Amino acid sequence: MTREDESTSAGPGSIEVLPILPLRNAVLFPAAVVPINVGRARSVRLVEELMHQEQRLVAVVTQKSPDTEDPTLDDLYEMGTVARIVKVIKLGASNYSVLLQGIARMKLVGMAGEAPYLRGRIQRVNENLSRSPEIERISRELREVARALGEYSPPVPRELVTVAENAAEPGSLADLVALHLPTPPVTPADRQQVLEAEDLEERLRLAHHLARRVHELHRVRKEVHQLVTGEMGRSEREEILRAQLKTIKEELGETDESEEELDQLRERVAKAKLPYEIEKVAKRQLGRLRAMQGHSAEYQVTRTYIEWLADIPWSRSTDDRFDVEAVRRALDEDHFGLDKPKKRIVEYVAVRKLRKDGRGPILCFIGPPGVGKTSLAKSIARAIGRQMVRISLGGVRDEAEIRGHRRTYVGALPGRIVQAMKKAGTINPILILDEVDKMGADVRGDPASALLEVLDPDQNSTFVDHYIDVPYDISHAMFICTANNRETIPAPLLDRMEVIEIAGYTRVEKLHIAKEYIGPKALEEHGLTSERLEWRDDGYSALIESYTREAGVRNLTREIAAVCRAVAVRVASGEDVHEVATAAFVESVMGPPKFLEEGAERAPGVGIVAGLAWTPVGGVILFIEATKFAGKGNISITGQLGNVMKESVAAAFSWVRTHAEHLGIDQELLANSDIHLHVPAGGTPKDGPSAGVAMVTAITSLMTGRPVRSDLAMTGEITLRGIVTPIGGVKEKVLAAHRAGIKHVLLPARNGKDLEDIPQEVRDELRIDLCSKIDEVLAFALLERPAAPSLPPRADDDDPSLEAGR
Numbered sequence: 043m044t045r046e047d048e049s050t051s052a053g054p055g056s057i058e059v060l061p062i063l064p065l066r067n068a069v070l071f072p073a074a075v076v077p078i079n080v081g082r083a084r085s086v087r088l089v090e091e092l093m094h095q096e097q098r099l100v101a102v103v104t105q106k107s108p109d110t111e112d113p114t115l116d117d118l119y120e121m122g123t124v125a126r127i128v129k130v131i132k133l134g135a136s137n138y139s140v141l142l143q144g145i146a147r148m149k150l151v152g153m154a155g156e157a158p159y160l161r162g163r164i165q166r167v168n169e170n171l172s173r174s175p176e177i178e179r180i181s182r183e184l185r186e187v188a189r190a191l192g193e194y195s196p197p198v199p200r201e202l203v204t205v206a207e208n209a210a211e212p213g214s215l216a217d218l219v220a221l222h223l224p225t226p227p228v229t230p231a232d233r234q235q236v237l238e239a240e241d242l243e244e245r246l247r248l249a250h251h252l253a254r255r256v257h258e259l260h261r262v263r264k265e266v267h268q269l270v271t272g273e274m275g276r277s278e279r280e281e282i283l284r285a286q287l288k289t290i291k292e293e294l295g296e297t298d299e300s301e302e303e304l305d306q307l308r309e310r311v312a313k314a315k316l317p318y319e320i321e322k323v324a325k326r327q328l329g330r331l332r333a334m335q336g337h338s339a340e341y342q343v344t345r346t347y348i349e350w351l352a353d354i355p356w357s358r359s360t361d362d363r364f365d366v367e368a369v370r371r372a373l374d375e376d377h378f379g380l381d382k383p384k385k386r387i388v389e390y391v392a393v394r395k396l397r398k399d400g401r402g403p404i405l406c407f408i409g410p411p412g413v414g415k416t417s418l419a420k421s422i423a424r425a426i427g428r429q430m431v432r433i434s435l436g437g438v439r440d441e442a443e444i445r446g447h448r449r450t451y452v453g454a455l456p457g458r459i460v461q462a463m464k465k466a467g468t469i470n471p472i473l474i475l476d477e478v479d480k481m482g483a484d485v486r487g488d489p490a491s492a493l494l495e496v497l498d499p500d501q502n503s504t505f506v507d508h509y510i511d512v513p514y515d516i517s518h519a520m521f522i523c524t525a526n527n528r529e530t531i532p533a534p535l536l537d538r539m540e541v542i543e544i545a546g547y548t549r550v551e552k553l554h555i556a557k558e559y560i561g562p563k564a565l566e567e568h569g570l571t572s573e574r575l576e577w578r579d580d581g582y583s584a585l586i587e588s589y590t591r592e593a594g595v596r597n598l599t600r601e602i603a604a605v606c607r608a609v610a611v612r613v614a615s616g617e618d619v620h621e622v623a624t625a626a627f628v629e630s631v632m633g634p635p636k637f638l639e640e641g642a643e644r645a646p647g648v649g650i651v652a653g654l655a656w657t658p659v660g661g662v663i664l665f666i667e668a669t670k671f672a673g674k675g676n677i678s679i680t681g682q683l684g685n686v687m688k689e690s691v692a693a694a695f696s697w698v699r700t701h702a703e704h705l706g707i708d709q710e711l712l713a714n715s716d717i718h719l720h721v722p723a724g725g726t727p728k729d730g731p732s733a734g735v736a737m738v739t740a741i742t743s744l745m746t747g748r749p750v751r752s753d754l755a756m757t758g759e760i761t762l763r764g765i766v767t768p769i770g771g772v773k774e775k776v777l778a779a780h781r782a783g784i785k786h787v788l789l790p791a792r793n794g795k796d797l798e799d800i801p802q803e804v805r806d807e808l809r810i811d812l813c814s815k816i817d818e819v820l821a822f823a824l825l826e827r828p829a830a831p832s833l834p835p836r837a838d839d840d841d842p843s844l845e846a847g848r
Contacts, residue, residue, distance in 0.1 A: 057151060060101040060124065061088050062160035063142075066108040069233035070123045071217035072144040072169075080138045084112070088159040089130060089138050098127035101164045102142060103150055104234055115153045115162075121238040124148045124166060147237065169213060170242050180246040181212045187253040188219055194260040197224050213242055216249035223256050304332060307345065310352040317356060320512055324351050343449055350456060350510065354463060359470045359518065363427045364395035372425035377414050378558060379551040382799070383407070383542050387422060394520075404497050406478070406523040406536075409544030410657075410774070412594020415524040418544075419474045428520065429466040433458050436477035441487025444496065446509035456509040459496055459516060470518040478535070479525035490532045497521055497538045545773040546593030546661075548780065548801050549586055556582040560599050568606040574619050575609045581623035588635035589628075591781055593661070593774065605631050646752045646825055649744035653736035654757035654779055654787070655728070656771030661778030663755060665722050666733070668740040673716025681721030684729025690759065691719055694737035697764055697816065698745065705820075707745045717741065732769040734760035735788070738816050739823050748824040755779045756788035756819060764816040772796035780804045788813055788822055 063085060070076055080089050092098040103122035110117045129141040147167040155161040188206035191198045202222040209215035220228070220236040232252055239245035311324045327348050334341040369391045373384045390405060407415035416432065423430035435458075438444075446457035455461070462473050481489050495501045496516065503517040523539055525531055547555065561577050585605075590597040605623060608631045612619045621627060629635070649668035654661060677695050679688060695717070702709055719740065721728055735758040743750050757775050758766045768790045777800075779787050785807075789797075791814035797805070813819045 057163050057165055059154045059161060060099055060164055061092065062118070062150070062162045063088060063100045063102050063125075064113045064118060064160070065102060065104050067230055069104050069221070069230055069237055070102040070125055070142055070144050071221050071233075071237060072123055072146050073214045074144045074218060074221050075128065075141065076144075076221075077139055077141050079133070080140050081136065082111070083136070084156075084159040086136050086138065089127070089140055091159075092127055093130045099145075100125055100127060100142075101148060101150065101162055102144070103162075104230060108230075113160075114156075115150070118150060119234055119238075120150055121167075121234070122148055122150055122164075123237070124164070147240075167240060170240075171211065171213070172242075173212065174243070177212050177243055177246060180243065180250055181215055184215060184219060184246060184250045184253060187250065187257055191253065191257055191260070194257075194264065198256070198260065199224065212246055216242075216245045219253055220249045223252055227256060227259055228252050303345070304328065307331075307348055307352070311348065314352045315357055316351065320351065320356065323512055324348055327351075343454075347449060347509075350460075350464070351512075354460060354510070354514070355467055355469050357469065359468050360428055362394075362470070363425070364391055365425070366392050366395070369422065369425040372421045373418070376417060376421045376559075378554045379547060379801075380414065380418070380544060383418065383544050386542050387418065391422070391426065403540040404521045404523065404538055406525060406531075406539035406541050407544055408479075408525045408528050408541055410546055410593035411526060412592060412596030412599075413544045413546055414594070415544060416474060416476060419472060419522040419524070422520075422522070423472040429468050429471040430474065431462040431466045431471055432474040432476055433462050434476045435489070436480040437482065438489045439482040439484050439486065441489050441492045442508065444489050444492035446507040448508045449511070454509055456507050457492075459505070460507045460510060460514065463514075463516065463519070469515065470520070472520045472522060475521060475523040477525065478523045479527045479530040490535050494534055494538065497523075497535070543773075545799070546777050547595060548777060548804050549583070550803050551801070552586050552595055552598060553579060553582055555595055556586070556598060556602065560595065560602055564599070564602045564606045568603070568610045570606055570610060570613065574613055575606065575621050575623060577623040580625040581605075581628045584625035584628045584635075585632075587781075588637055589632055591637050593777065601632065646749035648747055648749050649740050651736045651740040651743070651750050651823070652752075652755040652779075652782075652784065653733050654755050654775035655730060655732065656774050661771060661774035661776070663778055663782045663784070664728070664733070664736075666736050666740045667720045667722065668717060668744040669720075670715040670717050670744055672714060675713045675715065677717045677719060679719050682727045683721060684727065686729050686731050687721075687733055690731065690734040691737050693760060693762055694734055694741060697738055697760065697762060698741045700762075701764070702745075705742055705746060707742075712745065715745075717744065731759045732757050732771075734758065735766055735813075735816060735819050739819060742820055743824060746824070747827045749828070750823050751786065751825060753783075753785040754788065754823055755782075755784045755786075756823065758788070758790040758793075758813070758819070760816050766790045766813050766816060766819065768792040773799045776800050776804060776808065776810070780808060785809060786811070786822070788819055790814070 063080075065078065068076070068078065080086055088100070092100065101122055102125045103118045105113050105117055106119060107117065124145045124147075125142040126145060127140055128143050131139040133139055147169070148164045149167060151163045151165050153160070153162050185206050188202055192200070192203040195202075199222050202219065205218040205222060206215065209218055216236060220233050236245055236248045236252070239248055308328060311321070311328070316324060327344055331341065331344050331348070334344065366388055370384070370388050373380075373387060377384070387405070390403070407418060409415055420430060435443075442457065444457045444459060446460060447454035456464075459473070463469070463471065466473075475493070478490075478493070483490070495505060499517060503515045504513040505516050506513055528536070528541065557577070557579070561582070565571065565575060582602075585598060585601045589601050592598070605628060609619055609621055651666045653664040653666050655664040656662075677691065679691055683691070698705065698707070699712060702712055719737065735756050738760060739750060739756065742748075757772075758769055760766055772789060772793050773796065776787055776789075786809045788811055791812040794812050797810065800810075811818075811822055813822070
């Protein structure tokens with residue numbers, strides 16, 4: 043390097059070539075003396091070469107990114123500082139501590155070389171030393187802020203006040219204040235802005251802005267610290283004074299059990315980490331409790347209230363595991379079939395995983411008993427790792443069961459929602475609201491109306507229980523409802539829920555469930571092994587077809603348990619039992635079959651039709667019988683039919699009378715006959731708009747003498763024009779027909795869209811025809827009128843065509 047390169051006499055505007063020393067997280071200002079550590083290879087070579095020279099000038103430039111290991115021209119800021127290396131201390135083999143003194147601002151014009159270290163062409167910047175009243179004013183304000191920052195030392199360096207007082211020039215004042223401001227909040231990028239400000243007034247304003255920002259930050263921190271320290275100080279003083287008071291009373295022998303209870307309550311409240319407003323309420327009640335007599339009734343009420351506040355979870359939560367595959371696996375492990383409900387549950391969990399606010403629809407499983415509604419919710423809780431609490435709402439008639447009783451009542455308690463949250467111990471459990479369709483209402487209120495707030499995501503974050511009497515956030519809980527009958531759920535409540543229908547199981551599905559779940563579990567519960575009792579498929583099928591007739595598997599579970607108990611008695615008596623549960627063995631244990639296939643029980647008959655009906659416990663076969671006798675053309679109805687079914691009978695009878703000639707019915711016979719239409723099981727009320735086609739078929743069969751096929755069942759409503767209208771509960775009704783051994787089912791044509799809900803195995807075993815008019819129904823259902831019986835010809839009669847009849 044030549045002395046021309048290191049010349050200090052070069053004036054502003056001339057180009058110099060100087061070694062470049064890049065800095066990672068620091069900015070060097072003119073007139074500043076700063077120590078830095080040098081450890082990078084090129085920087086070490088630069089220092090080792092300059093440390094033996096007389097004039098050691100370098101161009102100090104800050105890197106744009108501290109992560110760059112070997113910076114180039116594009117990685118460095120344009121503005122830097124010409125500096126002199128004052129002192130070099132060797133710290134290690136390739137590590138030096140270098141003391142730099144800033145001399146003047148400079149601009150990096152270009153690179154002059156990169157080996158063995160960076161060398162650049164630089165141009166010094168001329169400093170403007172002129173002063174104006176505005177510059178003087180900003181300088182005074184900057185010095186005042188620097189003095190104020192001295193109150194916050196540390197973390198503000200003490201040198202900041204000294205350099206601010208001693209800086210003679212406004213430019214040096216701005217540079218030195220910016221240099222000594224603490225990091226953070228001031229960053230190297232902020233200091234670089236001050237360095238690049240060539241205009242003196244702008245430079246002062248930037249430094250003043252940074253100083254004000256630091257001052258405001260430390261002022262707020264100090265106020266918060268004083269506030270927290272003051273609160274902690276008061277709490278600590280209270281604890282110390284209470285401990286001393288307790289010690290004095292123990293020394294005097296004046297210990298009081300109520301004081302110990304109060305101390306325990308205070309500790310419980312402190313450990314509960316209540317929200318600020320709730321903690322204020324608890325402490326106020328504790329203060330009232332201290333002034334009461336321990337034997338008073340009000341004391342017990344207040345103490346119980348504080349215990350509830352401390353025991354309810356306010357912040358404790360469990361970590362969710364919204365793993366879609368884990369949920370799908372748990373559902374498949376615990377349940378066979380139910381593909382559509384499982385699919386919807388997996389979609390629900392996927393949405394909850396993607397939505398971080400935790401909100402989602404309220405699921406409501408509706409279906410017959412024993413189909414797995416509650417166990418589906420248990421599987422969800424097991425898969426995502428949440429606590430689960432079941433709340434039974436069947437028979438609830440009081441609004442206070444949901445919202446709680448006010449504390450003025452004797453024996454008041456919170457409602458079931460808050461009780462369930464306490465039992466769960468977390469703010470995000472799964473709450474199963476069981477049997478929401480069986481709530482009642484009376485003069486004490488309507489619990490279904492109280493549930494509207496519970497199940498509304500926009501309101502339940504501030505749910506107020508009458509007993510707790512403070513807002514409680516239940517929006518983090520996952521609510522799952524179950525019901526048997528959609529019709530009895532109030533419409534506003536149903537509107538807040540997403541309904542998932544669970545219709546029931548087919549015979550094949552029940553067989554799989556018995557083999558994979560119920561059977562092995564029953565053996566384990568009764569202390570048996572497969573060596574003692576080996577189940578066969580025909581044994582399970584016998585129980586399914588001959589001893590149970592239900593949509594779910596609850597009765598099937600009981601019947602399997604009955605067979606296991608019979609074997610367990612023999613094993614417990616000391617008998618060496620090795621039984622195989624075939625159909626014959628099941629019948630020997632259970633007795634004669636309880637159910638037979640309806641198709642096997644009866645032959646085609648006149649005026650007898652198998653209808654299909656929906657009930658809250660699943661679909662059922664509903665027989666409709668009709669008979670006639672001499673009369674005046676009237677019709678009588680029996681079987682506890684509701685108003686809707688009575689209207690269906692009237693519409694059916696009117697259609698038959700209107701189309702009597704087309705059907706081949708004698709008008710005189712209609713006018714001189716009374717018809718009695720009966721639906722068996724007269725002790726059971728029946729109603730619903732789906733029996734019209736069966737009524738028409740029964741009356742037409744009766745009046746024409748044409749028998750109805752015994753392997754056929756039908757459902758649908760009619761109009762006076764003979765149009766078959768759609769109905770509900772198609773899946774349940776078709777499954778009921780399949781269970782009963784029916785081979786042919788007639789459905790309204792507009793219910794064709796519901797066929798895809800029916801399992802494929804059922805559709806394969808049943809013939810299902812869709813009818814849009816009643817004429818189509820009659821064509822499928824009615825057989826031809828049987829011929830009159832004939833007598834055999836006499837032996838002496840040569841005419842083979844001679845017949846005698848009655």
